[in-house]
Amino acid sequence: MIRLTVDGLVKRFGQVAAVDGASLEVAPGELCAVVGPPGAGKSTLSRLLAGLETPDDGEVFFDDRMVQSTPPRERGVGVVFPDFALWPTMTVAENVAYPLAIRRVKAPERRRRLAETLSMLRIDSLAGKRPEQLSPAQAFRVALARAVVAGPDLLILDEPLDPFDSRGKAEVLAEIRTVREEVGITAILLTRSVAEALAACDRVAVMDLGRILQAGPPDDVYNGPVDAFVARFLGPTNLLQGQIDGNGAGPDGRRELVVRTPLGRLVATMPGPALAVPLPPGTPVTLSIRPETLAFGPTIPADWNRFPATIERMSFQGETRLIELRGPGDWPITAKALQSRSRALREGQSLTLSVAPEFVTLLPGRLGNA
Numbered sequence: 001m002i003r004l005t006v007d008g009l010v011k012r013f014g015q016v017a018a019v020d021g022a023s024l025e026v027a028p029g030e031l032c033a034v035v036g037p038p039g040a041g042k043s044t045l046s047r048l049l050a051g052l053e054t055p056d057d058g059e060v061f062f063d064d065r066m067v068q069s070t071p072p073r074e075r076g077v078g079v080v081f082p083d084f085a086l087w088p089t090m091t092v093a094e095n096v097a098y099p100l101a102i103r104r105v106k107a108p109e110r111r112r113r114l115a116e117t118l119s120m121l122r123i124d125s126l127a128g129k130r131p132e133q134l135s136p137a138q139a140f141r142v143a144l145a146r147a148v149v150a151g152p153d154l155l156i157l158d159e160p161l162d163p164f165d166s167r168g169k170a171e172v173l174a175e176i177r178t179v180r181e182e183v184g185i186t187a188i189l190l191t192r193s194v195a196e197a198l199a200a201c202d203r204v205a206v207m208d209l210g211r212i213l214q215a216g217p218p219d220d221v222y223n224g225p226v227d228a229f230v231a232r233f234l235g236p237t238n239l240l241q242g243q244i245d246g247n248g249a250g251p252d253g254r255r256e257l258v259v260r261t262p263l264g265r266l267v268a269t270m271p272g273p274a275l276a277v278p279l280p281p282g283t284p285v286t287l288s289i290r291p292e293t294l295a296f297g298p299t300i301p302a303d304w305n306r307f308p309a310t311i312e313r314m315s316f317q318g319e320t321r322l323i324e325l326r327g328p329g330d331w332p333i334t335a336k337a338l339q340s341r342s343r344a345l346r347e348g349q350s351l352t353l354s355v356a357p358e359f360v361t362l363l364p365g366r367l368g369n370a
């Protein structure tokens, strides 16, 4: 299993920099999702990693091996392409065996690897079928088999979730998990499906305008976004402009910041060393508070932030209820609560909202220009 390092990768098409200085690190055996809006540069990044495009600048390493100039066939990358790109005139077995054929793997070894791979993905019984006879889920398994049959160092899955509904997406992710457990491989999943990426991947990288804006474990990036784009892209959030009022230390030694906001003074806990230098009072900052981290009492822990609010509107969403409120100064706030825990709430009701300092996140990317 290799460590993937992408360093300052650039790819221009005329005036457009589709990839514009992208850097990323993926540990051996990790599944890393690259998420971003349409046009962010995800497909171009995947083509650069696979060797299907040549970068204008930057480097790609598989462990210590610099590969950005290595031809695709020698690079050791297996790709599941968008819409799976199976060859329509070949059978399933011929599609899957193709990477072995072009690498001139000897016949007995080829048969062994083909049989192993078909069996791992439970497509042995489809071996003689043509792509047009397959369901989308079967076609994905065939494309995945073709991508891993030659034992690549890196697996790239380019938008495999796109054709599926949420149940289909879960099946696709289960197949990816099977392959990772069976063969252990470093993998990149390019996707617009944020919820699935957060749930299924070891690492998530948020891409926009050709750059990786932030990468890390899903929990860290979701709860500690660097800027408003990352915060909003991963899920709904309340953004608040404020000014630093003071710096201090929390009960467990973590750094705390007191911020003046339209909702009153809020305490935010800072996780990392990014802001090791105290921020001078008056520094403009932006805070992010996820809707589901807001609590509706009745008991509020002593060290939590609290402020009054009135419920304007509620919408039932099945598992959860979305609650739109107005806080001090009529400031709009969105909260989300499990439907079973929010039955007693009513539109027009005035109450106290609270939030733990660890869920009041300062967005360091906006420091000084909020």
Ligand SMILES: Nc1ncnc2c1ncn2[C@@H]1O[C@H](COP(=O)(O)OP(=O)(O)OP(=O)(O)O)[C@@H](O)[C@H]1O
Pocket: 013, 016, 017, 018, 019, 036, 037, 038, 039, 040, 041, 042, 043, 044, 045, 192
């Ligand atoms: N071959 C090309 N020639 C010219 N421009 C291109 C080419 N490939 C990509 N682009 C441009 O580069 C930018 C990034 O495109 P890319 O397809 O990599 O993004 P993406 O994140 O994969 O988008 P999507 O989710 O829609 O597939 C877009 O502005 C696109 O128009």
